[in-house]
Amino acid sequence: MNAPVISLSRRLRKSPFEARSHAGAVAASVYNHVVLPTAYASLEEDYWHLRDHVQIWDVACQVQVQIEGPDALRLAEYLTPRDLSNIVPGQCMYVPLIDEQAGIINDPIILCLAPDRFWLSISDSDVLLWVKGLAVGAGFNVKVSDPNVFPLSLQGPKSETLLSRLINEPVADIRFFRFIETHIAGIPLVVARTGWSGQGGFELYISEPSEGERLWDTVVEAGADLNLRPGCPNLIDRIETGLLSHGNDMTIENNPIEAGLTRFFKMGKAADYLGREALERIVETGCRQKMVRLVVTGDPIRNPRETYPIHLAGTDLTGCVTSITYSPRLECNVGMGYVPSDRADVGTELRIELPDGIVTGRIAGKDWQTGED
């Protein structure tokens, strides 16, 4: 598509940071009804900068769903195969949400604010409606709401230095996937050591949208000598890091076993959850396909508009590429996709059908090596 103006009306929710973050964005999308910048200089320049410095990201699109009340924990448990029985206030956990057939509804991070109050920090689908529907239908004693909270993300190797200038608490005390409640310039914030990059960083959750621009400006000023720049989730970095994107790498048609999310939960958790029977059946009978990493040398490949078909020797079953991009650091294309489960070994050769021809690639390990070099 060429570059049309994005029509802004009330229907697209206003980010508290957009007066700052939209300036300079050369590409954008809409995510959870909020505009999300997707590139500033270019994908590659943004990528190198993110690896070397620190960026400020408007991720207001990472909308929160609040669950509070006597049944809040029981409902949170009901949404996911992940065991939440030991979660404590100040803790975050990655929780794939599944439906009755074990299809992935969304893959939020849950924040435990109190034993009876949680936020789901969601990817791109209206989880509010899913959780409300289940709660109303099944009679959970909870209030499910949109708390009007908006994240701002600081990502990159200098994010720790930057944050240490902004808060009084020792930053090193904020462990990975933990958060504290603190203030920056008098603005109350939840600050978590989380974020959608492989370079480390923090997410700052603001509850007062009217303070968004002042928060942004305060952070930018504190990072002036750190080469701080506006940025956004970067396609190259997130694929290299192996971060799955809901809607791209998994949808409601996929289950968390085939999507490779098994490290985030153990089968047989004590609490009741939706989709347990379906998930146990999948474990028992095995998945038809499995998510793998892919490497393709040669010319840069565009991220697919839909999926690209994958063909493999010795089987009529096809796979598909769900995300792919050129990595200027690894000097090859790095991607993700599904292949038949019995053809998922690292090093396996495959052919990918692009719109304009066939290319060959290999299944790669976590380090993007294919065992061939």
Added chain:
Amino acid sequence: MNAPVISLSRRLRKSPFEARSHAGAVAASVYNHVVLPTAYASLEEDYWHLRDHVQIWDVACQVQVQIEGPDALRLAEYLTPRDLSNIVPGQCMYVPLIDEQAGIINDPIILCLAPDRFWLSISDSDVLLWVKGLAVGAGFNVKVSDPNVFPLSLQGPKSETLLSRLINEPVADIRFFRFIETHIAGIPLVVARTGWSGQGGFELYISEPSEGERLWDTVVEAGADLNLRPGCPNLIDRIETGLLSHGNDMTIENNPIEAGLTRFFKMGKAADYLGREALERIVETGCRQKMVRLVVTGDPIRNPRETYPIHLAGTDLTGCVTSITYSPRLECNVGMGYVPSDRADVGTELRIELPDGIVTGRIAGKDWQTGED
């Protein structure tokens, strides 16, 4: 916002028509995870053309939610205060969906395909998750799914002439809010006399996305001498027509009484529905505010990014403008918004706080007259 490229990945669902519809669009948005063009020449030029000729609209973003099974009608009834007991196959109805507090979840058109199979043709929220959540939670015996069906809309006074060239059935036999199952160029379609304009027209629902471009081309060819052009839902036309936009003119924070949707349902329907108690309480106690039409003379006013506050004489209660645009035909700004219920008479003067100053306007009747001219 300037004109960034819209990043297209698999996460934004592909319209079967986008290879045709995106060309020439000068503004766009995202609606139900699908790109929606919002202007081609300009809002005003598109408006005049729509009133005089016929346009082809890519409204694949008007996603369908299918409900089928033994409890399909009972669940459909449960979703809305509108009485569906007399709905018959081939019929469409506008059905505001409400939650347990009578907040408006969405305002789809329901299509009755069979006594036990319905489509909800939705506005911009993930109704699939809402309906699935309720169905799973409350144990309705239904299958709720995304049937992969995409609407193409023909709108404008010449749409009847155009359609008559494309189908064998007499177009005049398709009554307002009725549909038939037919073919164009061998492509099976549901064709309904519906559409989001005030100029009349039809919506063509295609089930085979691979035939989308051929359908588009067939329609364009048949309309060559009718001055057919690509178009899209037009802000000026839809406000003049009084079509409410979910997300703009009503949200989950509004109930259908204050939004003025009472003509679409009667209180006291026989079937059970969610939100009945809340809705009856609202009717009993009265609404704080009411949706009205607004007229403002003078310079063109931009459609609000958020709402614009409304102030009225004799009350501290404020209202808000939810949508507004300049009508080149009426030579004034036409808008919609909420005002305190006891200040909702046609002709009432009001002051609107724009970002750059105050303007005065009046509450208008359905014909946009304020009783003053």
